[in-house]
Amino acid sequence: MTHSLHRRGDRESLKGDFVVLGCPATGVNKKGSAPKTREFLRICWKHGPVNLGDMKTGNTHNTTIDDILDRVTDGTIVQCTFDNREKVVSLLKELKEKKPGISVIVSGVTDIVQGIMDEADLGRIHTVEYSMGTWGKTERLPDFEVLKLTTMCGHAMIANDLVGKLVRDIKRGRRTPEEASLEIAKCCTCGNFNVTRGTQLLREMLPLYMMNRY
């Protein structure tokens, strides 16, 4: 399960994009993990994520934080998305001090994440996972500008055509880029979609794309 890994974009686009996951381990600390996961989520929420969710319940753009907290069970994996390095530094400092006990994972630009860990006095990354890109029939993929948005949902629930429809809606004055970004966020149940980055990417797309369908 690598749903926060394969986000596409250049350094400039990804430098303010962090997904922080809390994950209990089957056979190790999963049993009785619900209170730890709730504590992890409460701490994350204090630090101002732009999105937060649990795969089975939804995210803060299609339900409430209280609903997400209420439906945490032993084994629930939760995600919090941040648009700001400083917020992640303060979050990791607090997690280091309060130690919820479940595994904590941060997806982001590798050297920026290591810098955050140094600042939070966490030492070196424990285990790293790199994306080696997309192989095979890559001619079947949409434009890179569209991929930057759709790959923010690792379960591939953001449709290429939805991006096209929303760009068209913005151009027609039916939605603002912020509203369009929130519409995309609703599709990504887990809460991995960075709505701040999404808004920025949609703004960047507007002069480049003319959408005719839908």
Add this chain to the structure above:
Amino acid sequence: MKVDENKCIGCKRCFPYCPLGRIQILHRHPTAPGRVYIEIDQDKCTDCGMCFRANVCAVDALYQPTEPWPREVRAVLSNPLIEYKGSQVPGRGTEEMKTNDVTGRFLPGEVGIGIELGRPGVATSFRDVEVVAMALTPLGYEMAEENPVTHFMSDRKTGKLREDVLDERATSAIIEGKCKLENLAEVLEAIKKAAEKVDTVFSVEIISKVPPKGEIPIIPILERLGYEYSINSKNNMGLGEPVFKFPE
């Protein structure tokens, strides 16, 4: 995912929410003159449920029937809300490196490799999944026990999938496992060759325990062989408890 032809008014609001693109067909209603309805191509649909969850159908025409085996594997791998009981993790994969700080799943000298077929937004047939899986097993690639794709294999030693799932499709299906560091170059070469044989895309991911000091062991191998890896990554913070004692 199916559409009730007696409720659907053919408004097409659900179309742009389908991650697989235009897989719907418009039909004239057989008994109501002038009325059209949508039929979803059942061969292409992976039962991910996104159109239903988008909550855009004004007449509640979309519904997901309970699908029998083997079609049920589509939703298991494609709908993130469904938990595969074998992995005990919602979604289509495992905990992999996320819990390596407490499980020790990936030890020094081992490399985790995941191949996520169908992603992003193309979908995959299980025949293509089998092509990649069978390319890896002769090279000492050990399939992850808890992974759903591993459970759909009739022979885990060869990577052969069960005959009855081969005609099924998924939005994405992940082959997860690990190999020894010394086999990494061969395994990557096999994946590269398999990429030429499949009719889909796949994302490749690579996992390594980071040593307390010095270079991450996979980096010089990737650089020597000319493989690119992304500037962004997924990073375990080592905050889980109880801490797994890794050998030096």
